[in-house]
Amino acid sequence: MRLVQQAKRSCRGHILVATLVIAAVLGIALAAYLNVIHTQNNLTVRSQTWNDCMPLVEAGIEEALAHLNHPGTTNWGTYGWNWDAGQKAFVKSRPMGSDGGTFKCLIATNPGPFPVITSTGTLPSPVTVGTGKNPFLAAALPAPPPTISRTVKATTFKPPALIKGLMAKVSIDFNGNNCATDSYNSNLGVYGGANLGDKGDVACNGSLLNPGNANINGHVATGPKGTVKVKNGFIGSLAFSLAGNTGIEKGWVRNDMNVDLTDVPKPWTAGAGDLPKPAGGYVYWLDARNYEIDSFTVATNDAVIVTNGTATLWVKGNVDIQGNVKVMQPGSLKIYAGGNVNLSGTWDKSAVPADLMIYGLPTCTVIKIKTGSKLECVIYAPEASLTLNGQANLFGSAMARDITLTGGSAFHYDEALDSASPSIYTVASWQEL
DSSP states (O other), X not given: OHHHHHHHHHHHHHHHHHHHHHHHHHHHHHHHHHHHHHHHHHHHHHHHHHHHHHHHHHHHHHHHHHHHTOTTOOOXXXXXXXXXXXXXXXXXXXXXXXXXXXXXXXXEOSSSSSOEEEEEXXXXXXXXXXXXXXXXXXXXXXXXXXXEEEEEEEEEEOOOXXXXXXXXXXXXXXXXXXXXXXXXXXXXOSSBTTBOBSOOOEEESSSEEEOBTOEEESOEEOOTTOBOOBSSSEEEOHHHHHTTOOEEOTTSEESOOOOOOOOOOOSOSSSOOBOOEEETTEEEEEOSSEEEESOEEEOTTOEEEEOSEEEEEEESSOEEEOSEEEEXXXXXXXXXXXXXXXXXXXXESOSOGGGEEEEEOTTOOEEEEOTTOEEEEEEEEEEEEEEEOTTOEEXXXXXXXXXXXXXXXXXXXXXXXXXXXXOOOEEEEEEEO
């Protein structure tokens, strides 16, 4: 009997131990599950706050750009921006919204030719992240941060205003017998008749500017050691030329030219543009978006179309356009060329030069506009040799390393570009730190 009782007590003891073990396992599993839920909630809330920091960052960059481009501003230490000697930058902070958000923005002016903007957006940590406690991990993890921040560094670029007709870093050579420059205003209609002016200015930083037999209705400027010699042509005002004069009109040649033609940065550094594709009988169909391609060739019998909006095309290699390019209105085309450029095709576009912008990256060293071409555009390629051949007529503005006009080629500056293309700072690259 005693043995039976002892066996029963032993059995009850085992059951109790087993029950305690099972309860402990279930408790640990429940605690672990609750801990997973707690951690997941913390991470989700923190991620939402982290994403909400980016609008604050962008607000800082936008305010910095607005400050840099404020008309008439000569001292950037104004309008709440203060110089910080330790950070070597102008600094401004601003509260944003009702949730305690702020941005702190720096404008550093010494790293290179253009200012660098660094913007930090900060928000208070959510209660679950900033003050909530996890008893299971409290001993293993440091105290959560009181705020959450994101920082972006943006470099800037400022192309020069298009206030000159032909501008070169090194030299300009009118190598033909009947070359000419003058101006017009595309806002007043097409070139010719009463729409003629004498702002076909020619300028180079170097000393070599050879007008030869060219007829230049505009001012001429060279570097400090430059000389200008005219053969059978003239340099001067429209009235000077209409009076049948040759030579140089007094006051229309200067030798104090010194303008920095900065290199063109890549149009974008993060992500990639779409690949242009054929459609509707066109070898390339472009609409209002960014495109990226290794080389861009339009053969003689081929055609390209740009539909409504601005199409931006980054060509990493050569651009060779011998066929037709149609730009529907309202529409425009921007080409960033990494290689050489050949333009000898036909253009079905508006007569407004600003509707076609060609930017030559530092690796673009040759741009040719061939015989018979009539092209309204703006060319900015500070490392390229630009050549107008034969009877080529360029309407707009052109800036290059060196420029040569041959045969009877002519250049016509669009005075509307002076106001249509102000020289402002824009973002060239964007990097999160």
